[in-house]
Amino acid sequence: MHRCTGSQTRYKELRGFTLLELLVVVGIIAILISILAPTISGAIAKSRSFQCQMSQRSVAFDFQIFADVNLHGDRGDDGDGQRFSIETFQENQYRVDEFWDYGDEIGSIELPDAYGNDPMRCPEVRQPLTLRNNIACSSGAVGPGESVSYAFNARLDRAEIIDSRGRPRAIKVKLRPSILSQSNVPLLIDVDGQAAQESGVNPIYIAPSLDSQGPYANERMWFPDLRHNGKANIAFIDGHVESSSKPEANEAWRWDYQPTR
DSSP states (O other), rough: HHHHHHOOOOOOOHHOOOOOHHHHHHHHHHHHHHHHHHHHHHHHHHHHHHHHHHHHHHHHHHHHHHTTTTTOOOOOOGTTTBBBBBHHHHHHHOOGGGOOOSSSSSSSSESSOOOOOOOOTTOOOOOEEETTTTTTTTGTTEOGGGGOOOEGGGTTTTTEEEEEOOEEEEEOOOOGGGGGOOSSSSSEEEHHEEEEEEEEOTEEEEEOTTTTSSSGGGTTTTOOOBBBBBBEEETTTTTEEEEETTTTTOSSSOOOOOOOO
């Protein structure tokens, strides 16, 4: 009897969970997951938005150096003069055309490259991006469209005018160092490259219509991506970055600014 009692005691001590106990534990875990999942998801989204903002801020900082007559380095085809095109700066950021960094024998390269370099990129846009050598950004050096993360302010590239016959058209412009005084002029913004491509527009430039009667009319060039909790990140000439669900509606932001020819 003594040995039998001892065996029963050890058996009771080694007894596992009952089915009911397991169901209770699983239920508690499921409740905790349902409570924590939105918080974790929100934290990840905020982290990615912050990374995007830092990336945009870095581009804006490079622009300030590029525009400064005393600080800029190689301006490629724009030489050493005071004026430069926004496309030249854009090519400098992507390292394409005259700024090609990937060897003379290579005609194209997919990003991220072998060293993990992936410039001009938001962490929410994960599709591979291909850079092509010996052509300008506006001619297809960067693509496919759905892989493009950021678009530059189109009015910094082409200003809309009314010609002598009263017709609206866009003319190529160049920027001067004085552009740095325009603190509330947007430089670049999160772009929906897929939407731009479906509209037959190169997603590297973007501009709201405002009161346009010509190339920017009917929101033809307006395709921001509200990918950060329903908001787009926007970097400005002075280097600060803001977020907005309606980036075209803030009257303090100078989307209407156009450089003189």
